[in-house]
Amino acid sequence: MKKPKKSIYTLRVRGCFLYSIKADTEKEARQILEEKGGIDIEGKLITESYTNAHLLSREDNKEKNI
Numbered sequence: 001m002k003k004p005k006k007s008i009y010t011l012r013v014r015g016c017f018l019y020s021i022k023a024d025t026e027k028e029a030r031q032i033l034e035e036k037g038g039i040d041i042e043g044k045l046i047t048e049s050y051t052n053a054h055l056l057s058r059e060d061n062k063e064k065n066i
Contacts, residue, residue, distance in 0.1 A: 005061040011053040017043035 019041055023029035033041065 005063065008059050008061055010056040010058075012056050013047050013050055013053045015045055015047035018046055019043045 019033055019037065021029040021032050021041065023032055037043070
């Protein structure tokens with residue numbers, strides 16, 4: 001007996017990155033972040049609870065059952 005095809009669910013979990021940057025001023029820190037953020041500066045990912053995930057879409061799986 002074939003198993004039913006599973007659907008594909010796309011969920012969104014809100015999150016942000018936390019960066020600690022050494023600089024003489026906030027303005028300089030922001031400039032460093034804009035120029036190098038995400039590539040040369042290591043950040044920490046902070047997420048909301050996965051129980052608060054928001055469903056963006058559901059699509060039928062088009063793969064054939066075997």
